[in-house]
Amino acid sequence: MAEQTSDPSNHSVSLSRSREKAGGEADTVTLLEAGLIVDGSGGPGWMGDVLLVGDRILALGEGLRHRLPDGIAPEALHVVDCRAKVVSPGFIDVHTHDDAIVLRDPLCLPKVSQGITTVVTGNCGISLAPYRTPEALPPLTLLGADSFRHATMADYRAAVEAAQPALNVAALVGHTTLRFATMDALDRAATDDERARMAALLDACMAEGAHGLSSGLFYEQAFAAPADEVTALARVVARHGGVYATHLRSEMESIIEAMHEAGDTAFTAGAPLVISHHKCAGPANWGRTKQTLPLVDTLAERQEIALDVYPYVAGSTVLREDLIDGVIDVLITWSDPHPGTTGRMLADIAREWGVDQREACRRLQPGGACYFQMQEEDVERVIAHPRTMIGSDGLPHDRHPHPRLWGAFPRVFARYWRDRQLFTLEQAVHKMTGMTARNMRIADRGLLRAGAMADVVVFDPRTVADTATYDRPKSASVGIERVYVNGVCAYLGGEQEPAVRARAGRMLHRGG
Numbered sequence: 393m394a395e396q397t398s399d400p401s402n403h404s405v406s407l408s409r410s411r412e413k414a415g416g417e418a419d420t421v422t423l424l425e426a427g428l429i430v431d432g433s434g435g436p437g438w439m440g441d442v443l444l445v446g447d448r449i450l451a452l453g454e455g456l457r458h459r460l461p462d463g464i465a466p467e468a469l470h471v472v473d474c475r476a477k478v479v480s481p482g483f484i485d486v487h488t489h490d491d492a493i494v495l496r497d498p499l500c501l502p503k504v505s506q507g508i509t510t511v512v513t514g515n516c517g518i519s520l521a522p523y524r525t526p527e528a529l530p531p532l533t534l535l536g537a538d539s540f541r542h543a544t545m546a547d548y549r550a551a552v553e554a555a556q557p558a559l560n561v562a563a564l565v566g567h568t569t570l571r572f573a574t575m576d577a578l579d580r581a582a583t584d585d586e587r588a589r590m591a592a593l594l595d596a597c598m599a600e601g602a603h604g605l606s607s608g609l610f611y612e613q614a615f616a617a618p619a620d621e622v623t624a625l626a627r628v629v630a631r632h633g634g635v636y637a638t639h640l641r642s643e644m645e646s647i648i649e650a651m652h653e654a655g656d657t658a659f660t661a662g663a664p665l666v667i668s669h670h671k672c673a674g675p676a677n678w679g680r681t682k683q684t685l686p687l688v689d690t691l692a693e694r695q696e697i698a699l700d701v702y703p704y705v706a707g708s709t710v711l712r713e714d715l716i717d718g719v720i721d722v723l724i725t726w727s728d729p730h731p732g733t734t735g736r737m738l739a740d741i742a743r744e745w746g747v748d749q750r751e752a753c754r755r756l757q758p759g760g761a762c763y764f765q766m767q768e769e770d771v772e773r774v775i776a777h778p779r780t781m782i783g784s785d786g787l788p789h790d791r792h793p794h795p796r797l798w799g800a801f802p803r804v805f806a807r808y809w810r811d812r813q814l815f816t817l818e819q820a821v822h823k824m825t826g827m828t829a830r831n832m833r834i835a836d837r838g839l840l841r842a843g844a845m846a847d848v849v850v851f852d853p854r855t856v857a858d859t860a861t862y863d864r865p866k867s868a869s870v871g872i873e874r875v876y877v878n879g880v881c882a883y884l885g886g887e888q889e890p891a892v893r894a895r896a897g898r899m900l901h902r903g904g
């Protein structure tokens with residue numbers, strides 16, 4: 393069930409609640425005037441106004457200033473001139489590893505400064521809840537080794553609410569996390585008893601409002617899980633109306649088999665499928681999106697299926713020898729034993745040490761890297777596909793993170809809409825908002841509609857762009873002018889020092 397209702401009689405209630413929260417700040421009645429309204433549905437934009445009252449969108453239309461709804465005094469209005477700007481729903485980052493960072497650094501500047509108002513956490517099989525351990529092992533370390541303190545989704549929800557992040561959080565439950573929580577060895581399939589305990593934990597998380605299950609069968613801690621172990625869990629999710637998102641068992645040679653496995657798992661369970669960060673990795677597989685995307689279309693004839701993508705040719709994860717082929721470029725993003733190598737190329741480090749790249753990789757572990765493993769044409773084909781949503785897959789704990797953490801969303805506008813014209817502005821926004829809300833069962837967000845939650849971004853379509861690069865990855869985007877989260881202005885672009893000015897995010901509850 394949605395936590396909110398679109399009954400207009402509730403508006404005065406939400407107004408007073410928001411005012412309390414924002415400490416009487418005048419921004420709680422905001423008129424975004426004369427912008428190009430791109431409502432997130434994919435339909436054509438139109439010139440008009442959006443009125444935000446409390447935490448909701450009260451009305452959309454032309455000349456709203458002259459026909460304010462009852463109970464809104466003209467002097468209470470905070471009018472924002474949006475001429476030559478786009479007004480759209482706040483962006484939903486469908487693929488994140490932000491589970492712990494929303495607690496540790498609730499300002500979430502890398503995300504809010506891109507116009508992101510909701511993050512979907514728990515991807516790639518790795519979620520913070522439900523698991524407690526003083527020192528987590530890889531690949532859970534992606535979220536910080538000391539972050540795992542939440543034995544239940546209810547406990548994680550309480551922690552998010554206490555931290556009050558600047559953006560909303562929608563949580564997936566990771567299969568790998570469930571394995572850690574129930575198994576003593578992960579190089580094998582789960583026993584019947586372990587499966588039952590995983591299912592019970594997942595069931596409780598879903599009852600607490602989680603949006604679905606994720607898996608990361610590519611990672612060795614889940615690779616030994618046979619498809620039917622995952623199918624049994626996807627059934628639990630389907631019963632609650634949630635989704636199944638997967639980092640496929642292979643994104644290289646065996647990608648077609650891995651996609652069939654994912655398709656069958658979701659289809660058998662009766663859950664909608666999301667294929668995470670779709671790519672054909674490794675030079676031997678370049679060009680194969682010509683096979684994978686038609687397969688998505690074929691699967692779509694029998695089941696609900698979607699994809700997500702980040703707009704870059706480099707992937708990023710922990711340092712893994714099997715991803716190093718001596719051909720592709722590899723950039724070190726962190727290394728515990730050799731922190732001085734952060735931000736340098738593996739080939740240079742190997743040459744300096746007089747060893748081959750795999751040996752250098754072994755010496756740098758544990759660590760992380762960006763792998764330049766994709767071809768631009770494949771990336772473009774995936775982004776342009778009508779079932780593809782945008783997700784950053786940013787890694788907020790990395791010392792020298794992949795630039796997608798700060799730049800993914802504006803880069804889609806700058807590079808793939810404005811420069812390459814792969815799609816219309818409306819389609820670009822749809823891939824970040826309405827499509828995502830629908831696929832991930834996020835209620836009352838992702839569309840500009842009267843009664844919807846007031847997550848809104850105002851941006852300049854001529855200038856919006858990423859500035860984060862592989863050399864300088866921690867750099868705020870330009871052209872994102874205003875970001876509203878639950879009706880509160882969280883971010884103003886164009887300031888000397890980009891900063892988040894309010895934290896009004898919420899832990900979301902799965903909706904219809």
Ligand code: ZN
Nearest residue numbers: 516639668669
């Ligand atoms: Zn992944």
Ligand code: CU
Nearest residue numbers: 487515516785
């Ligand atoms: Cu991921």
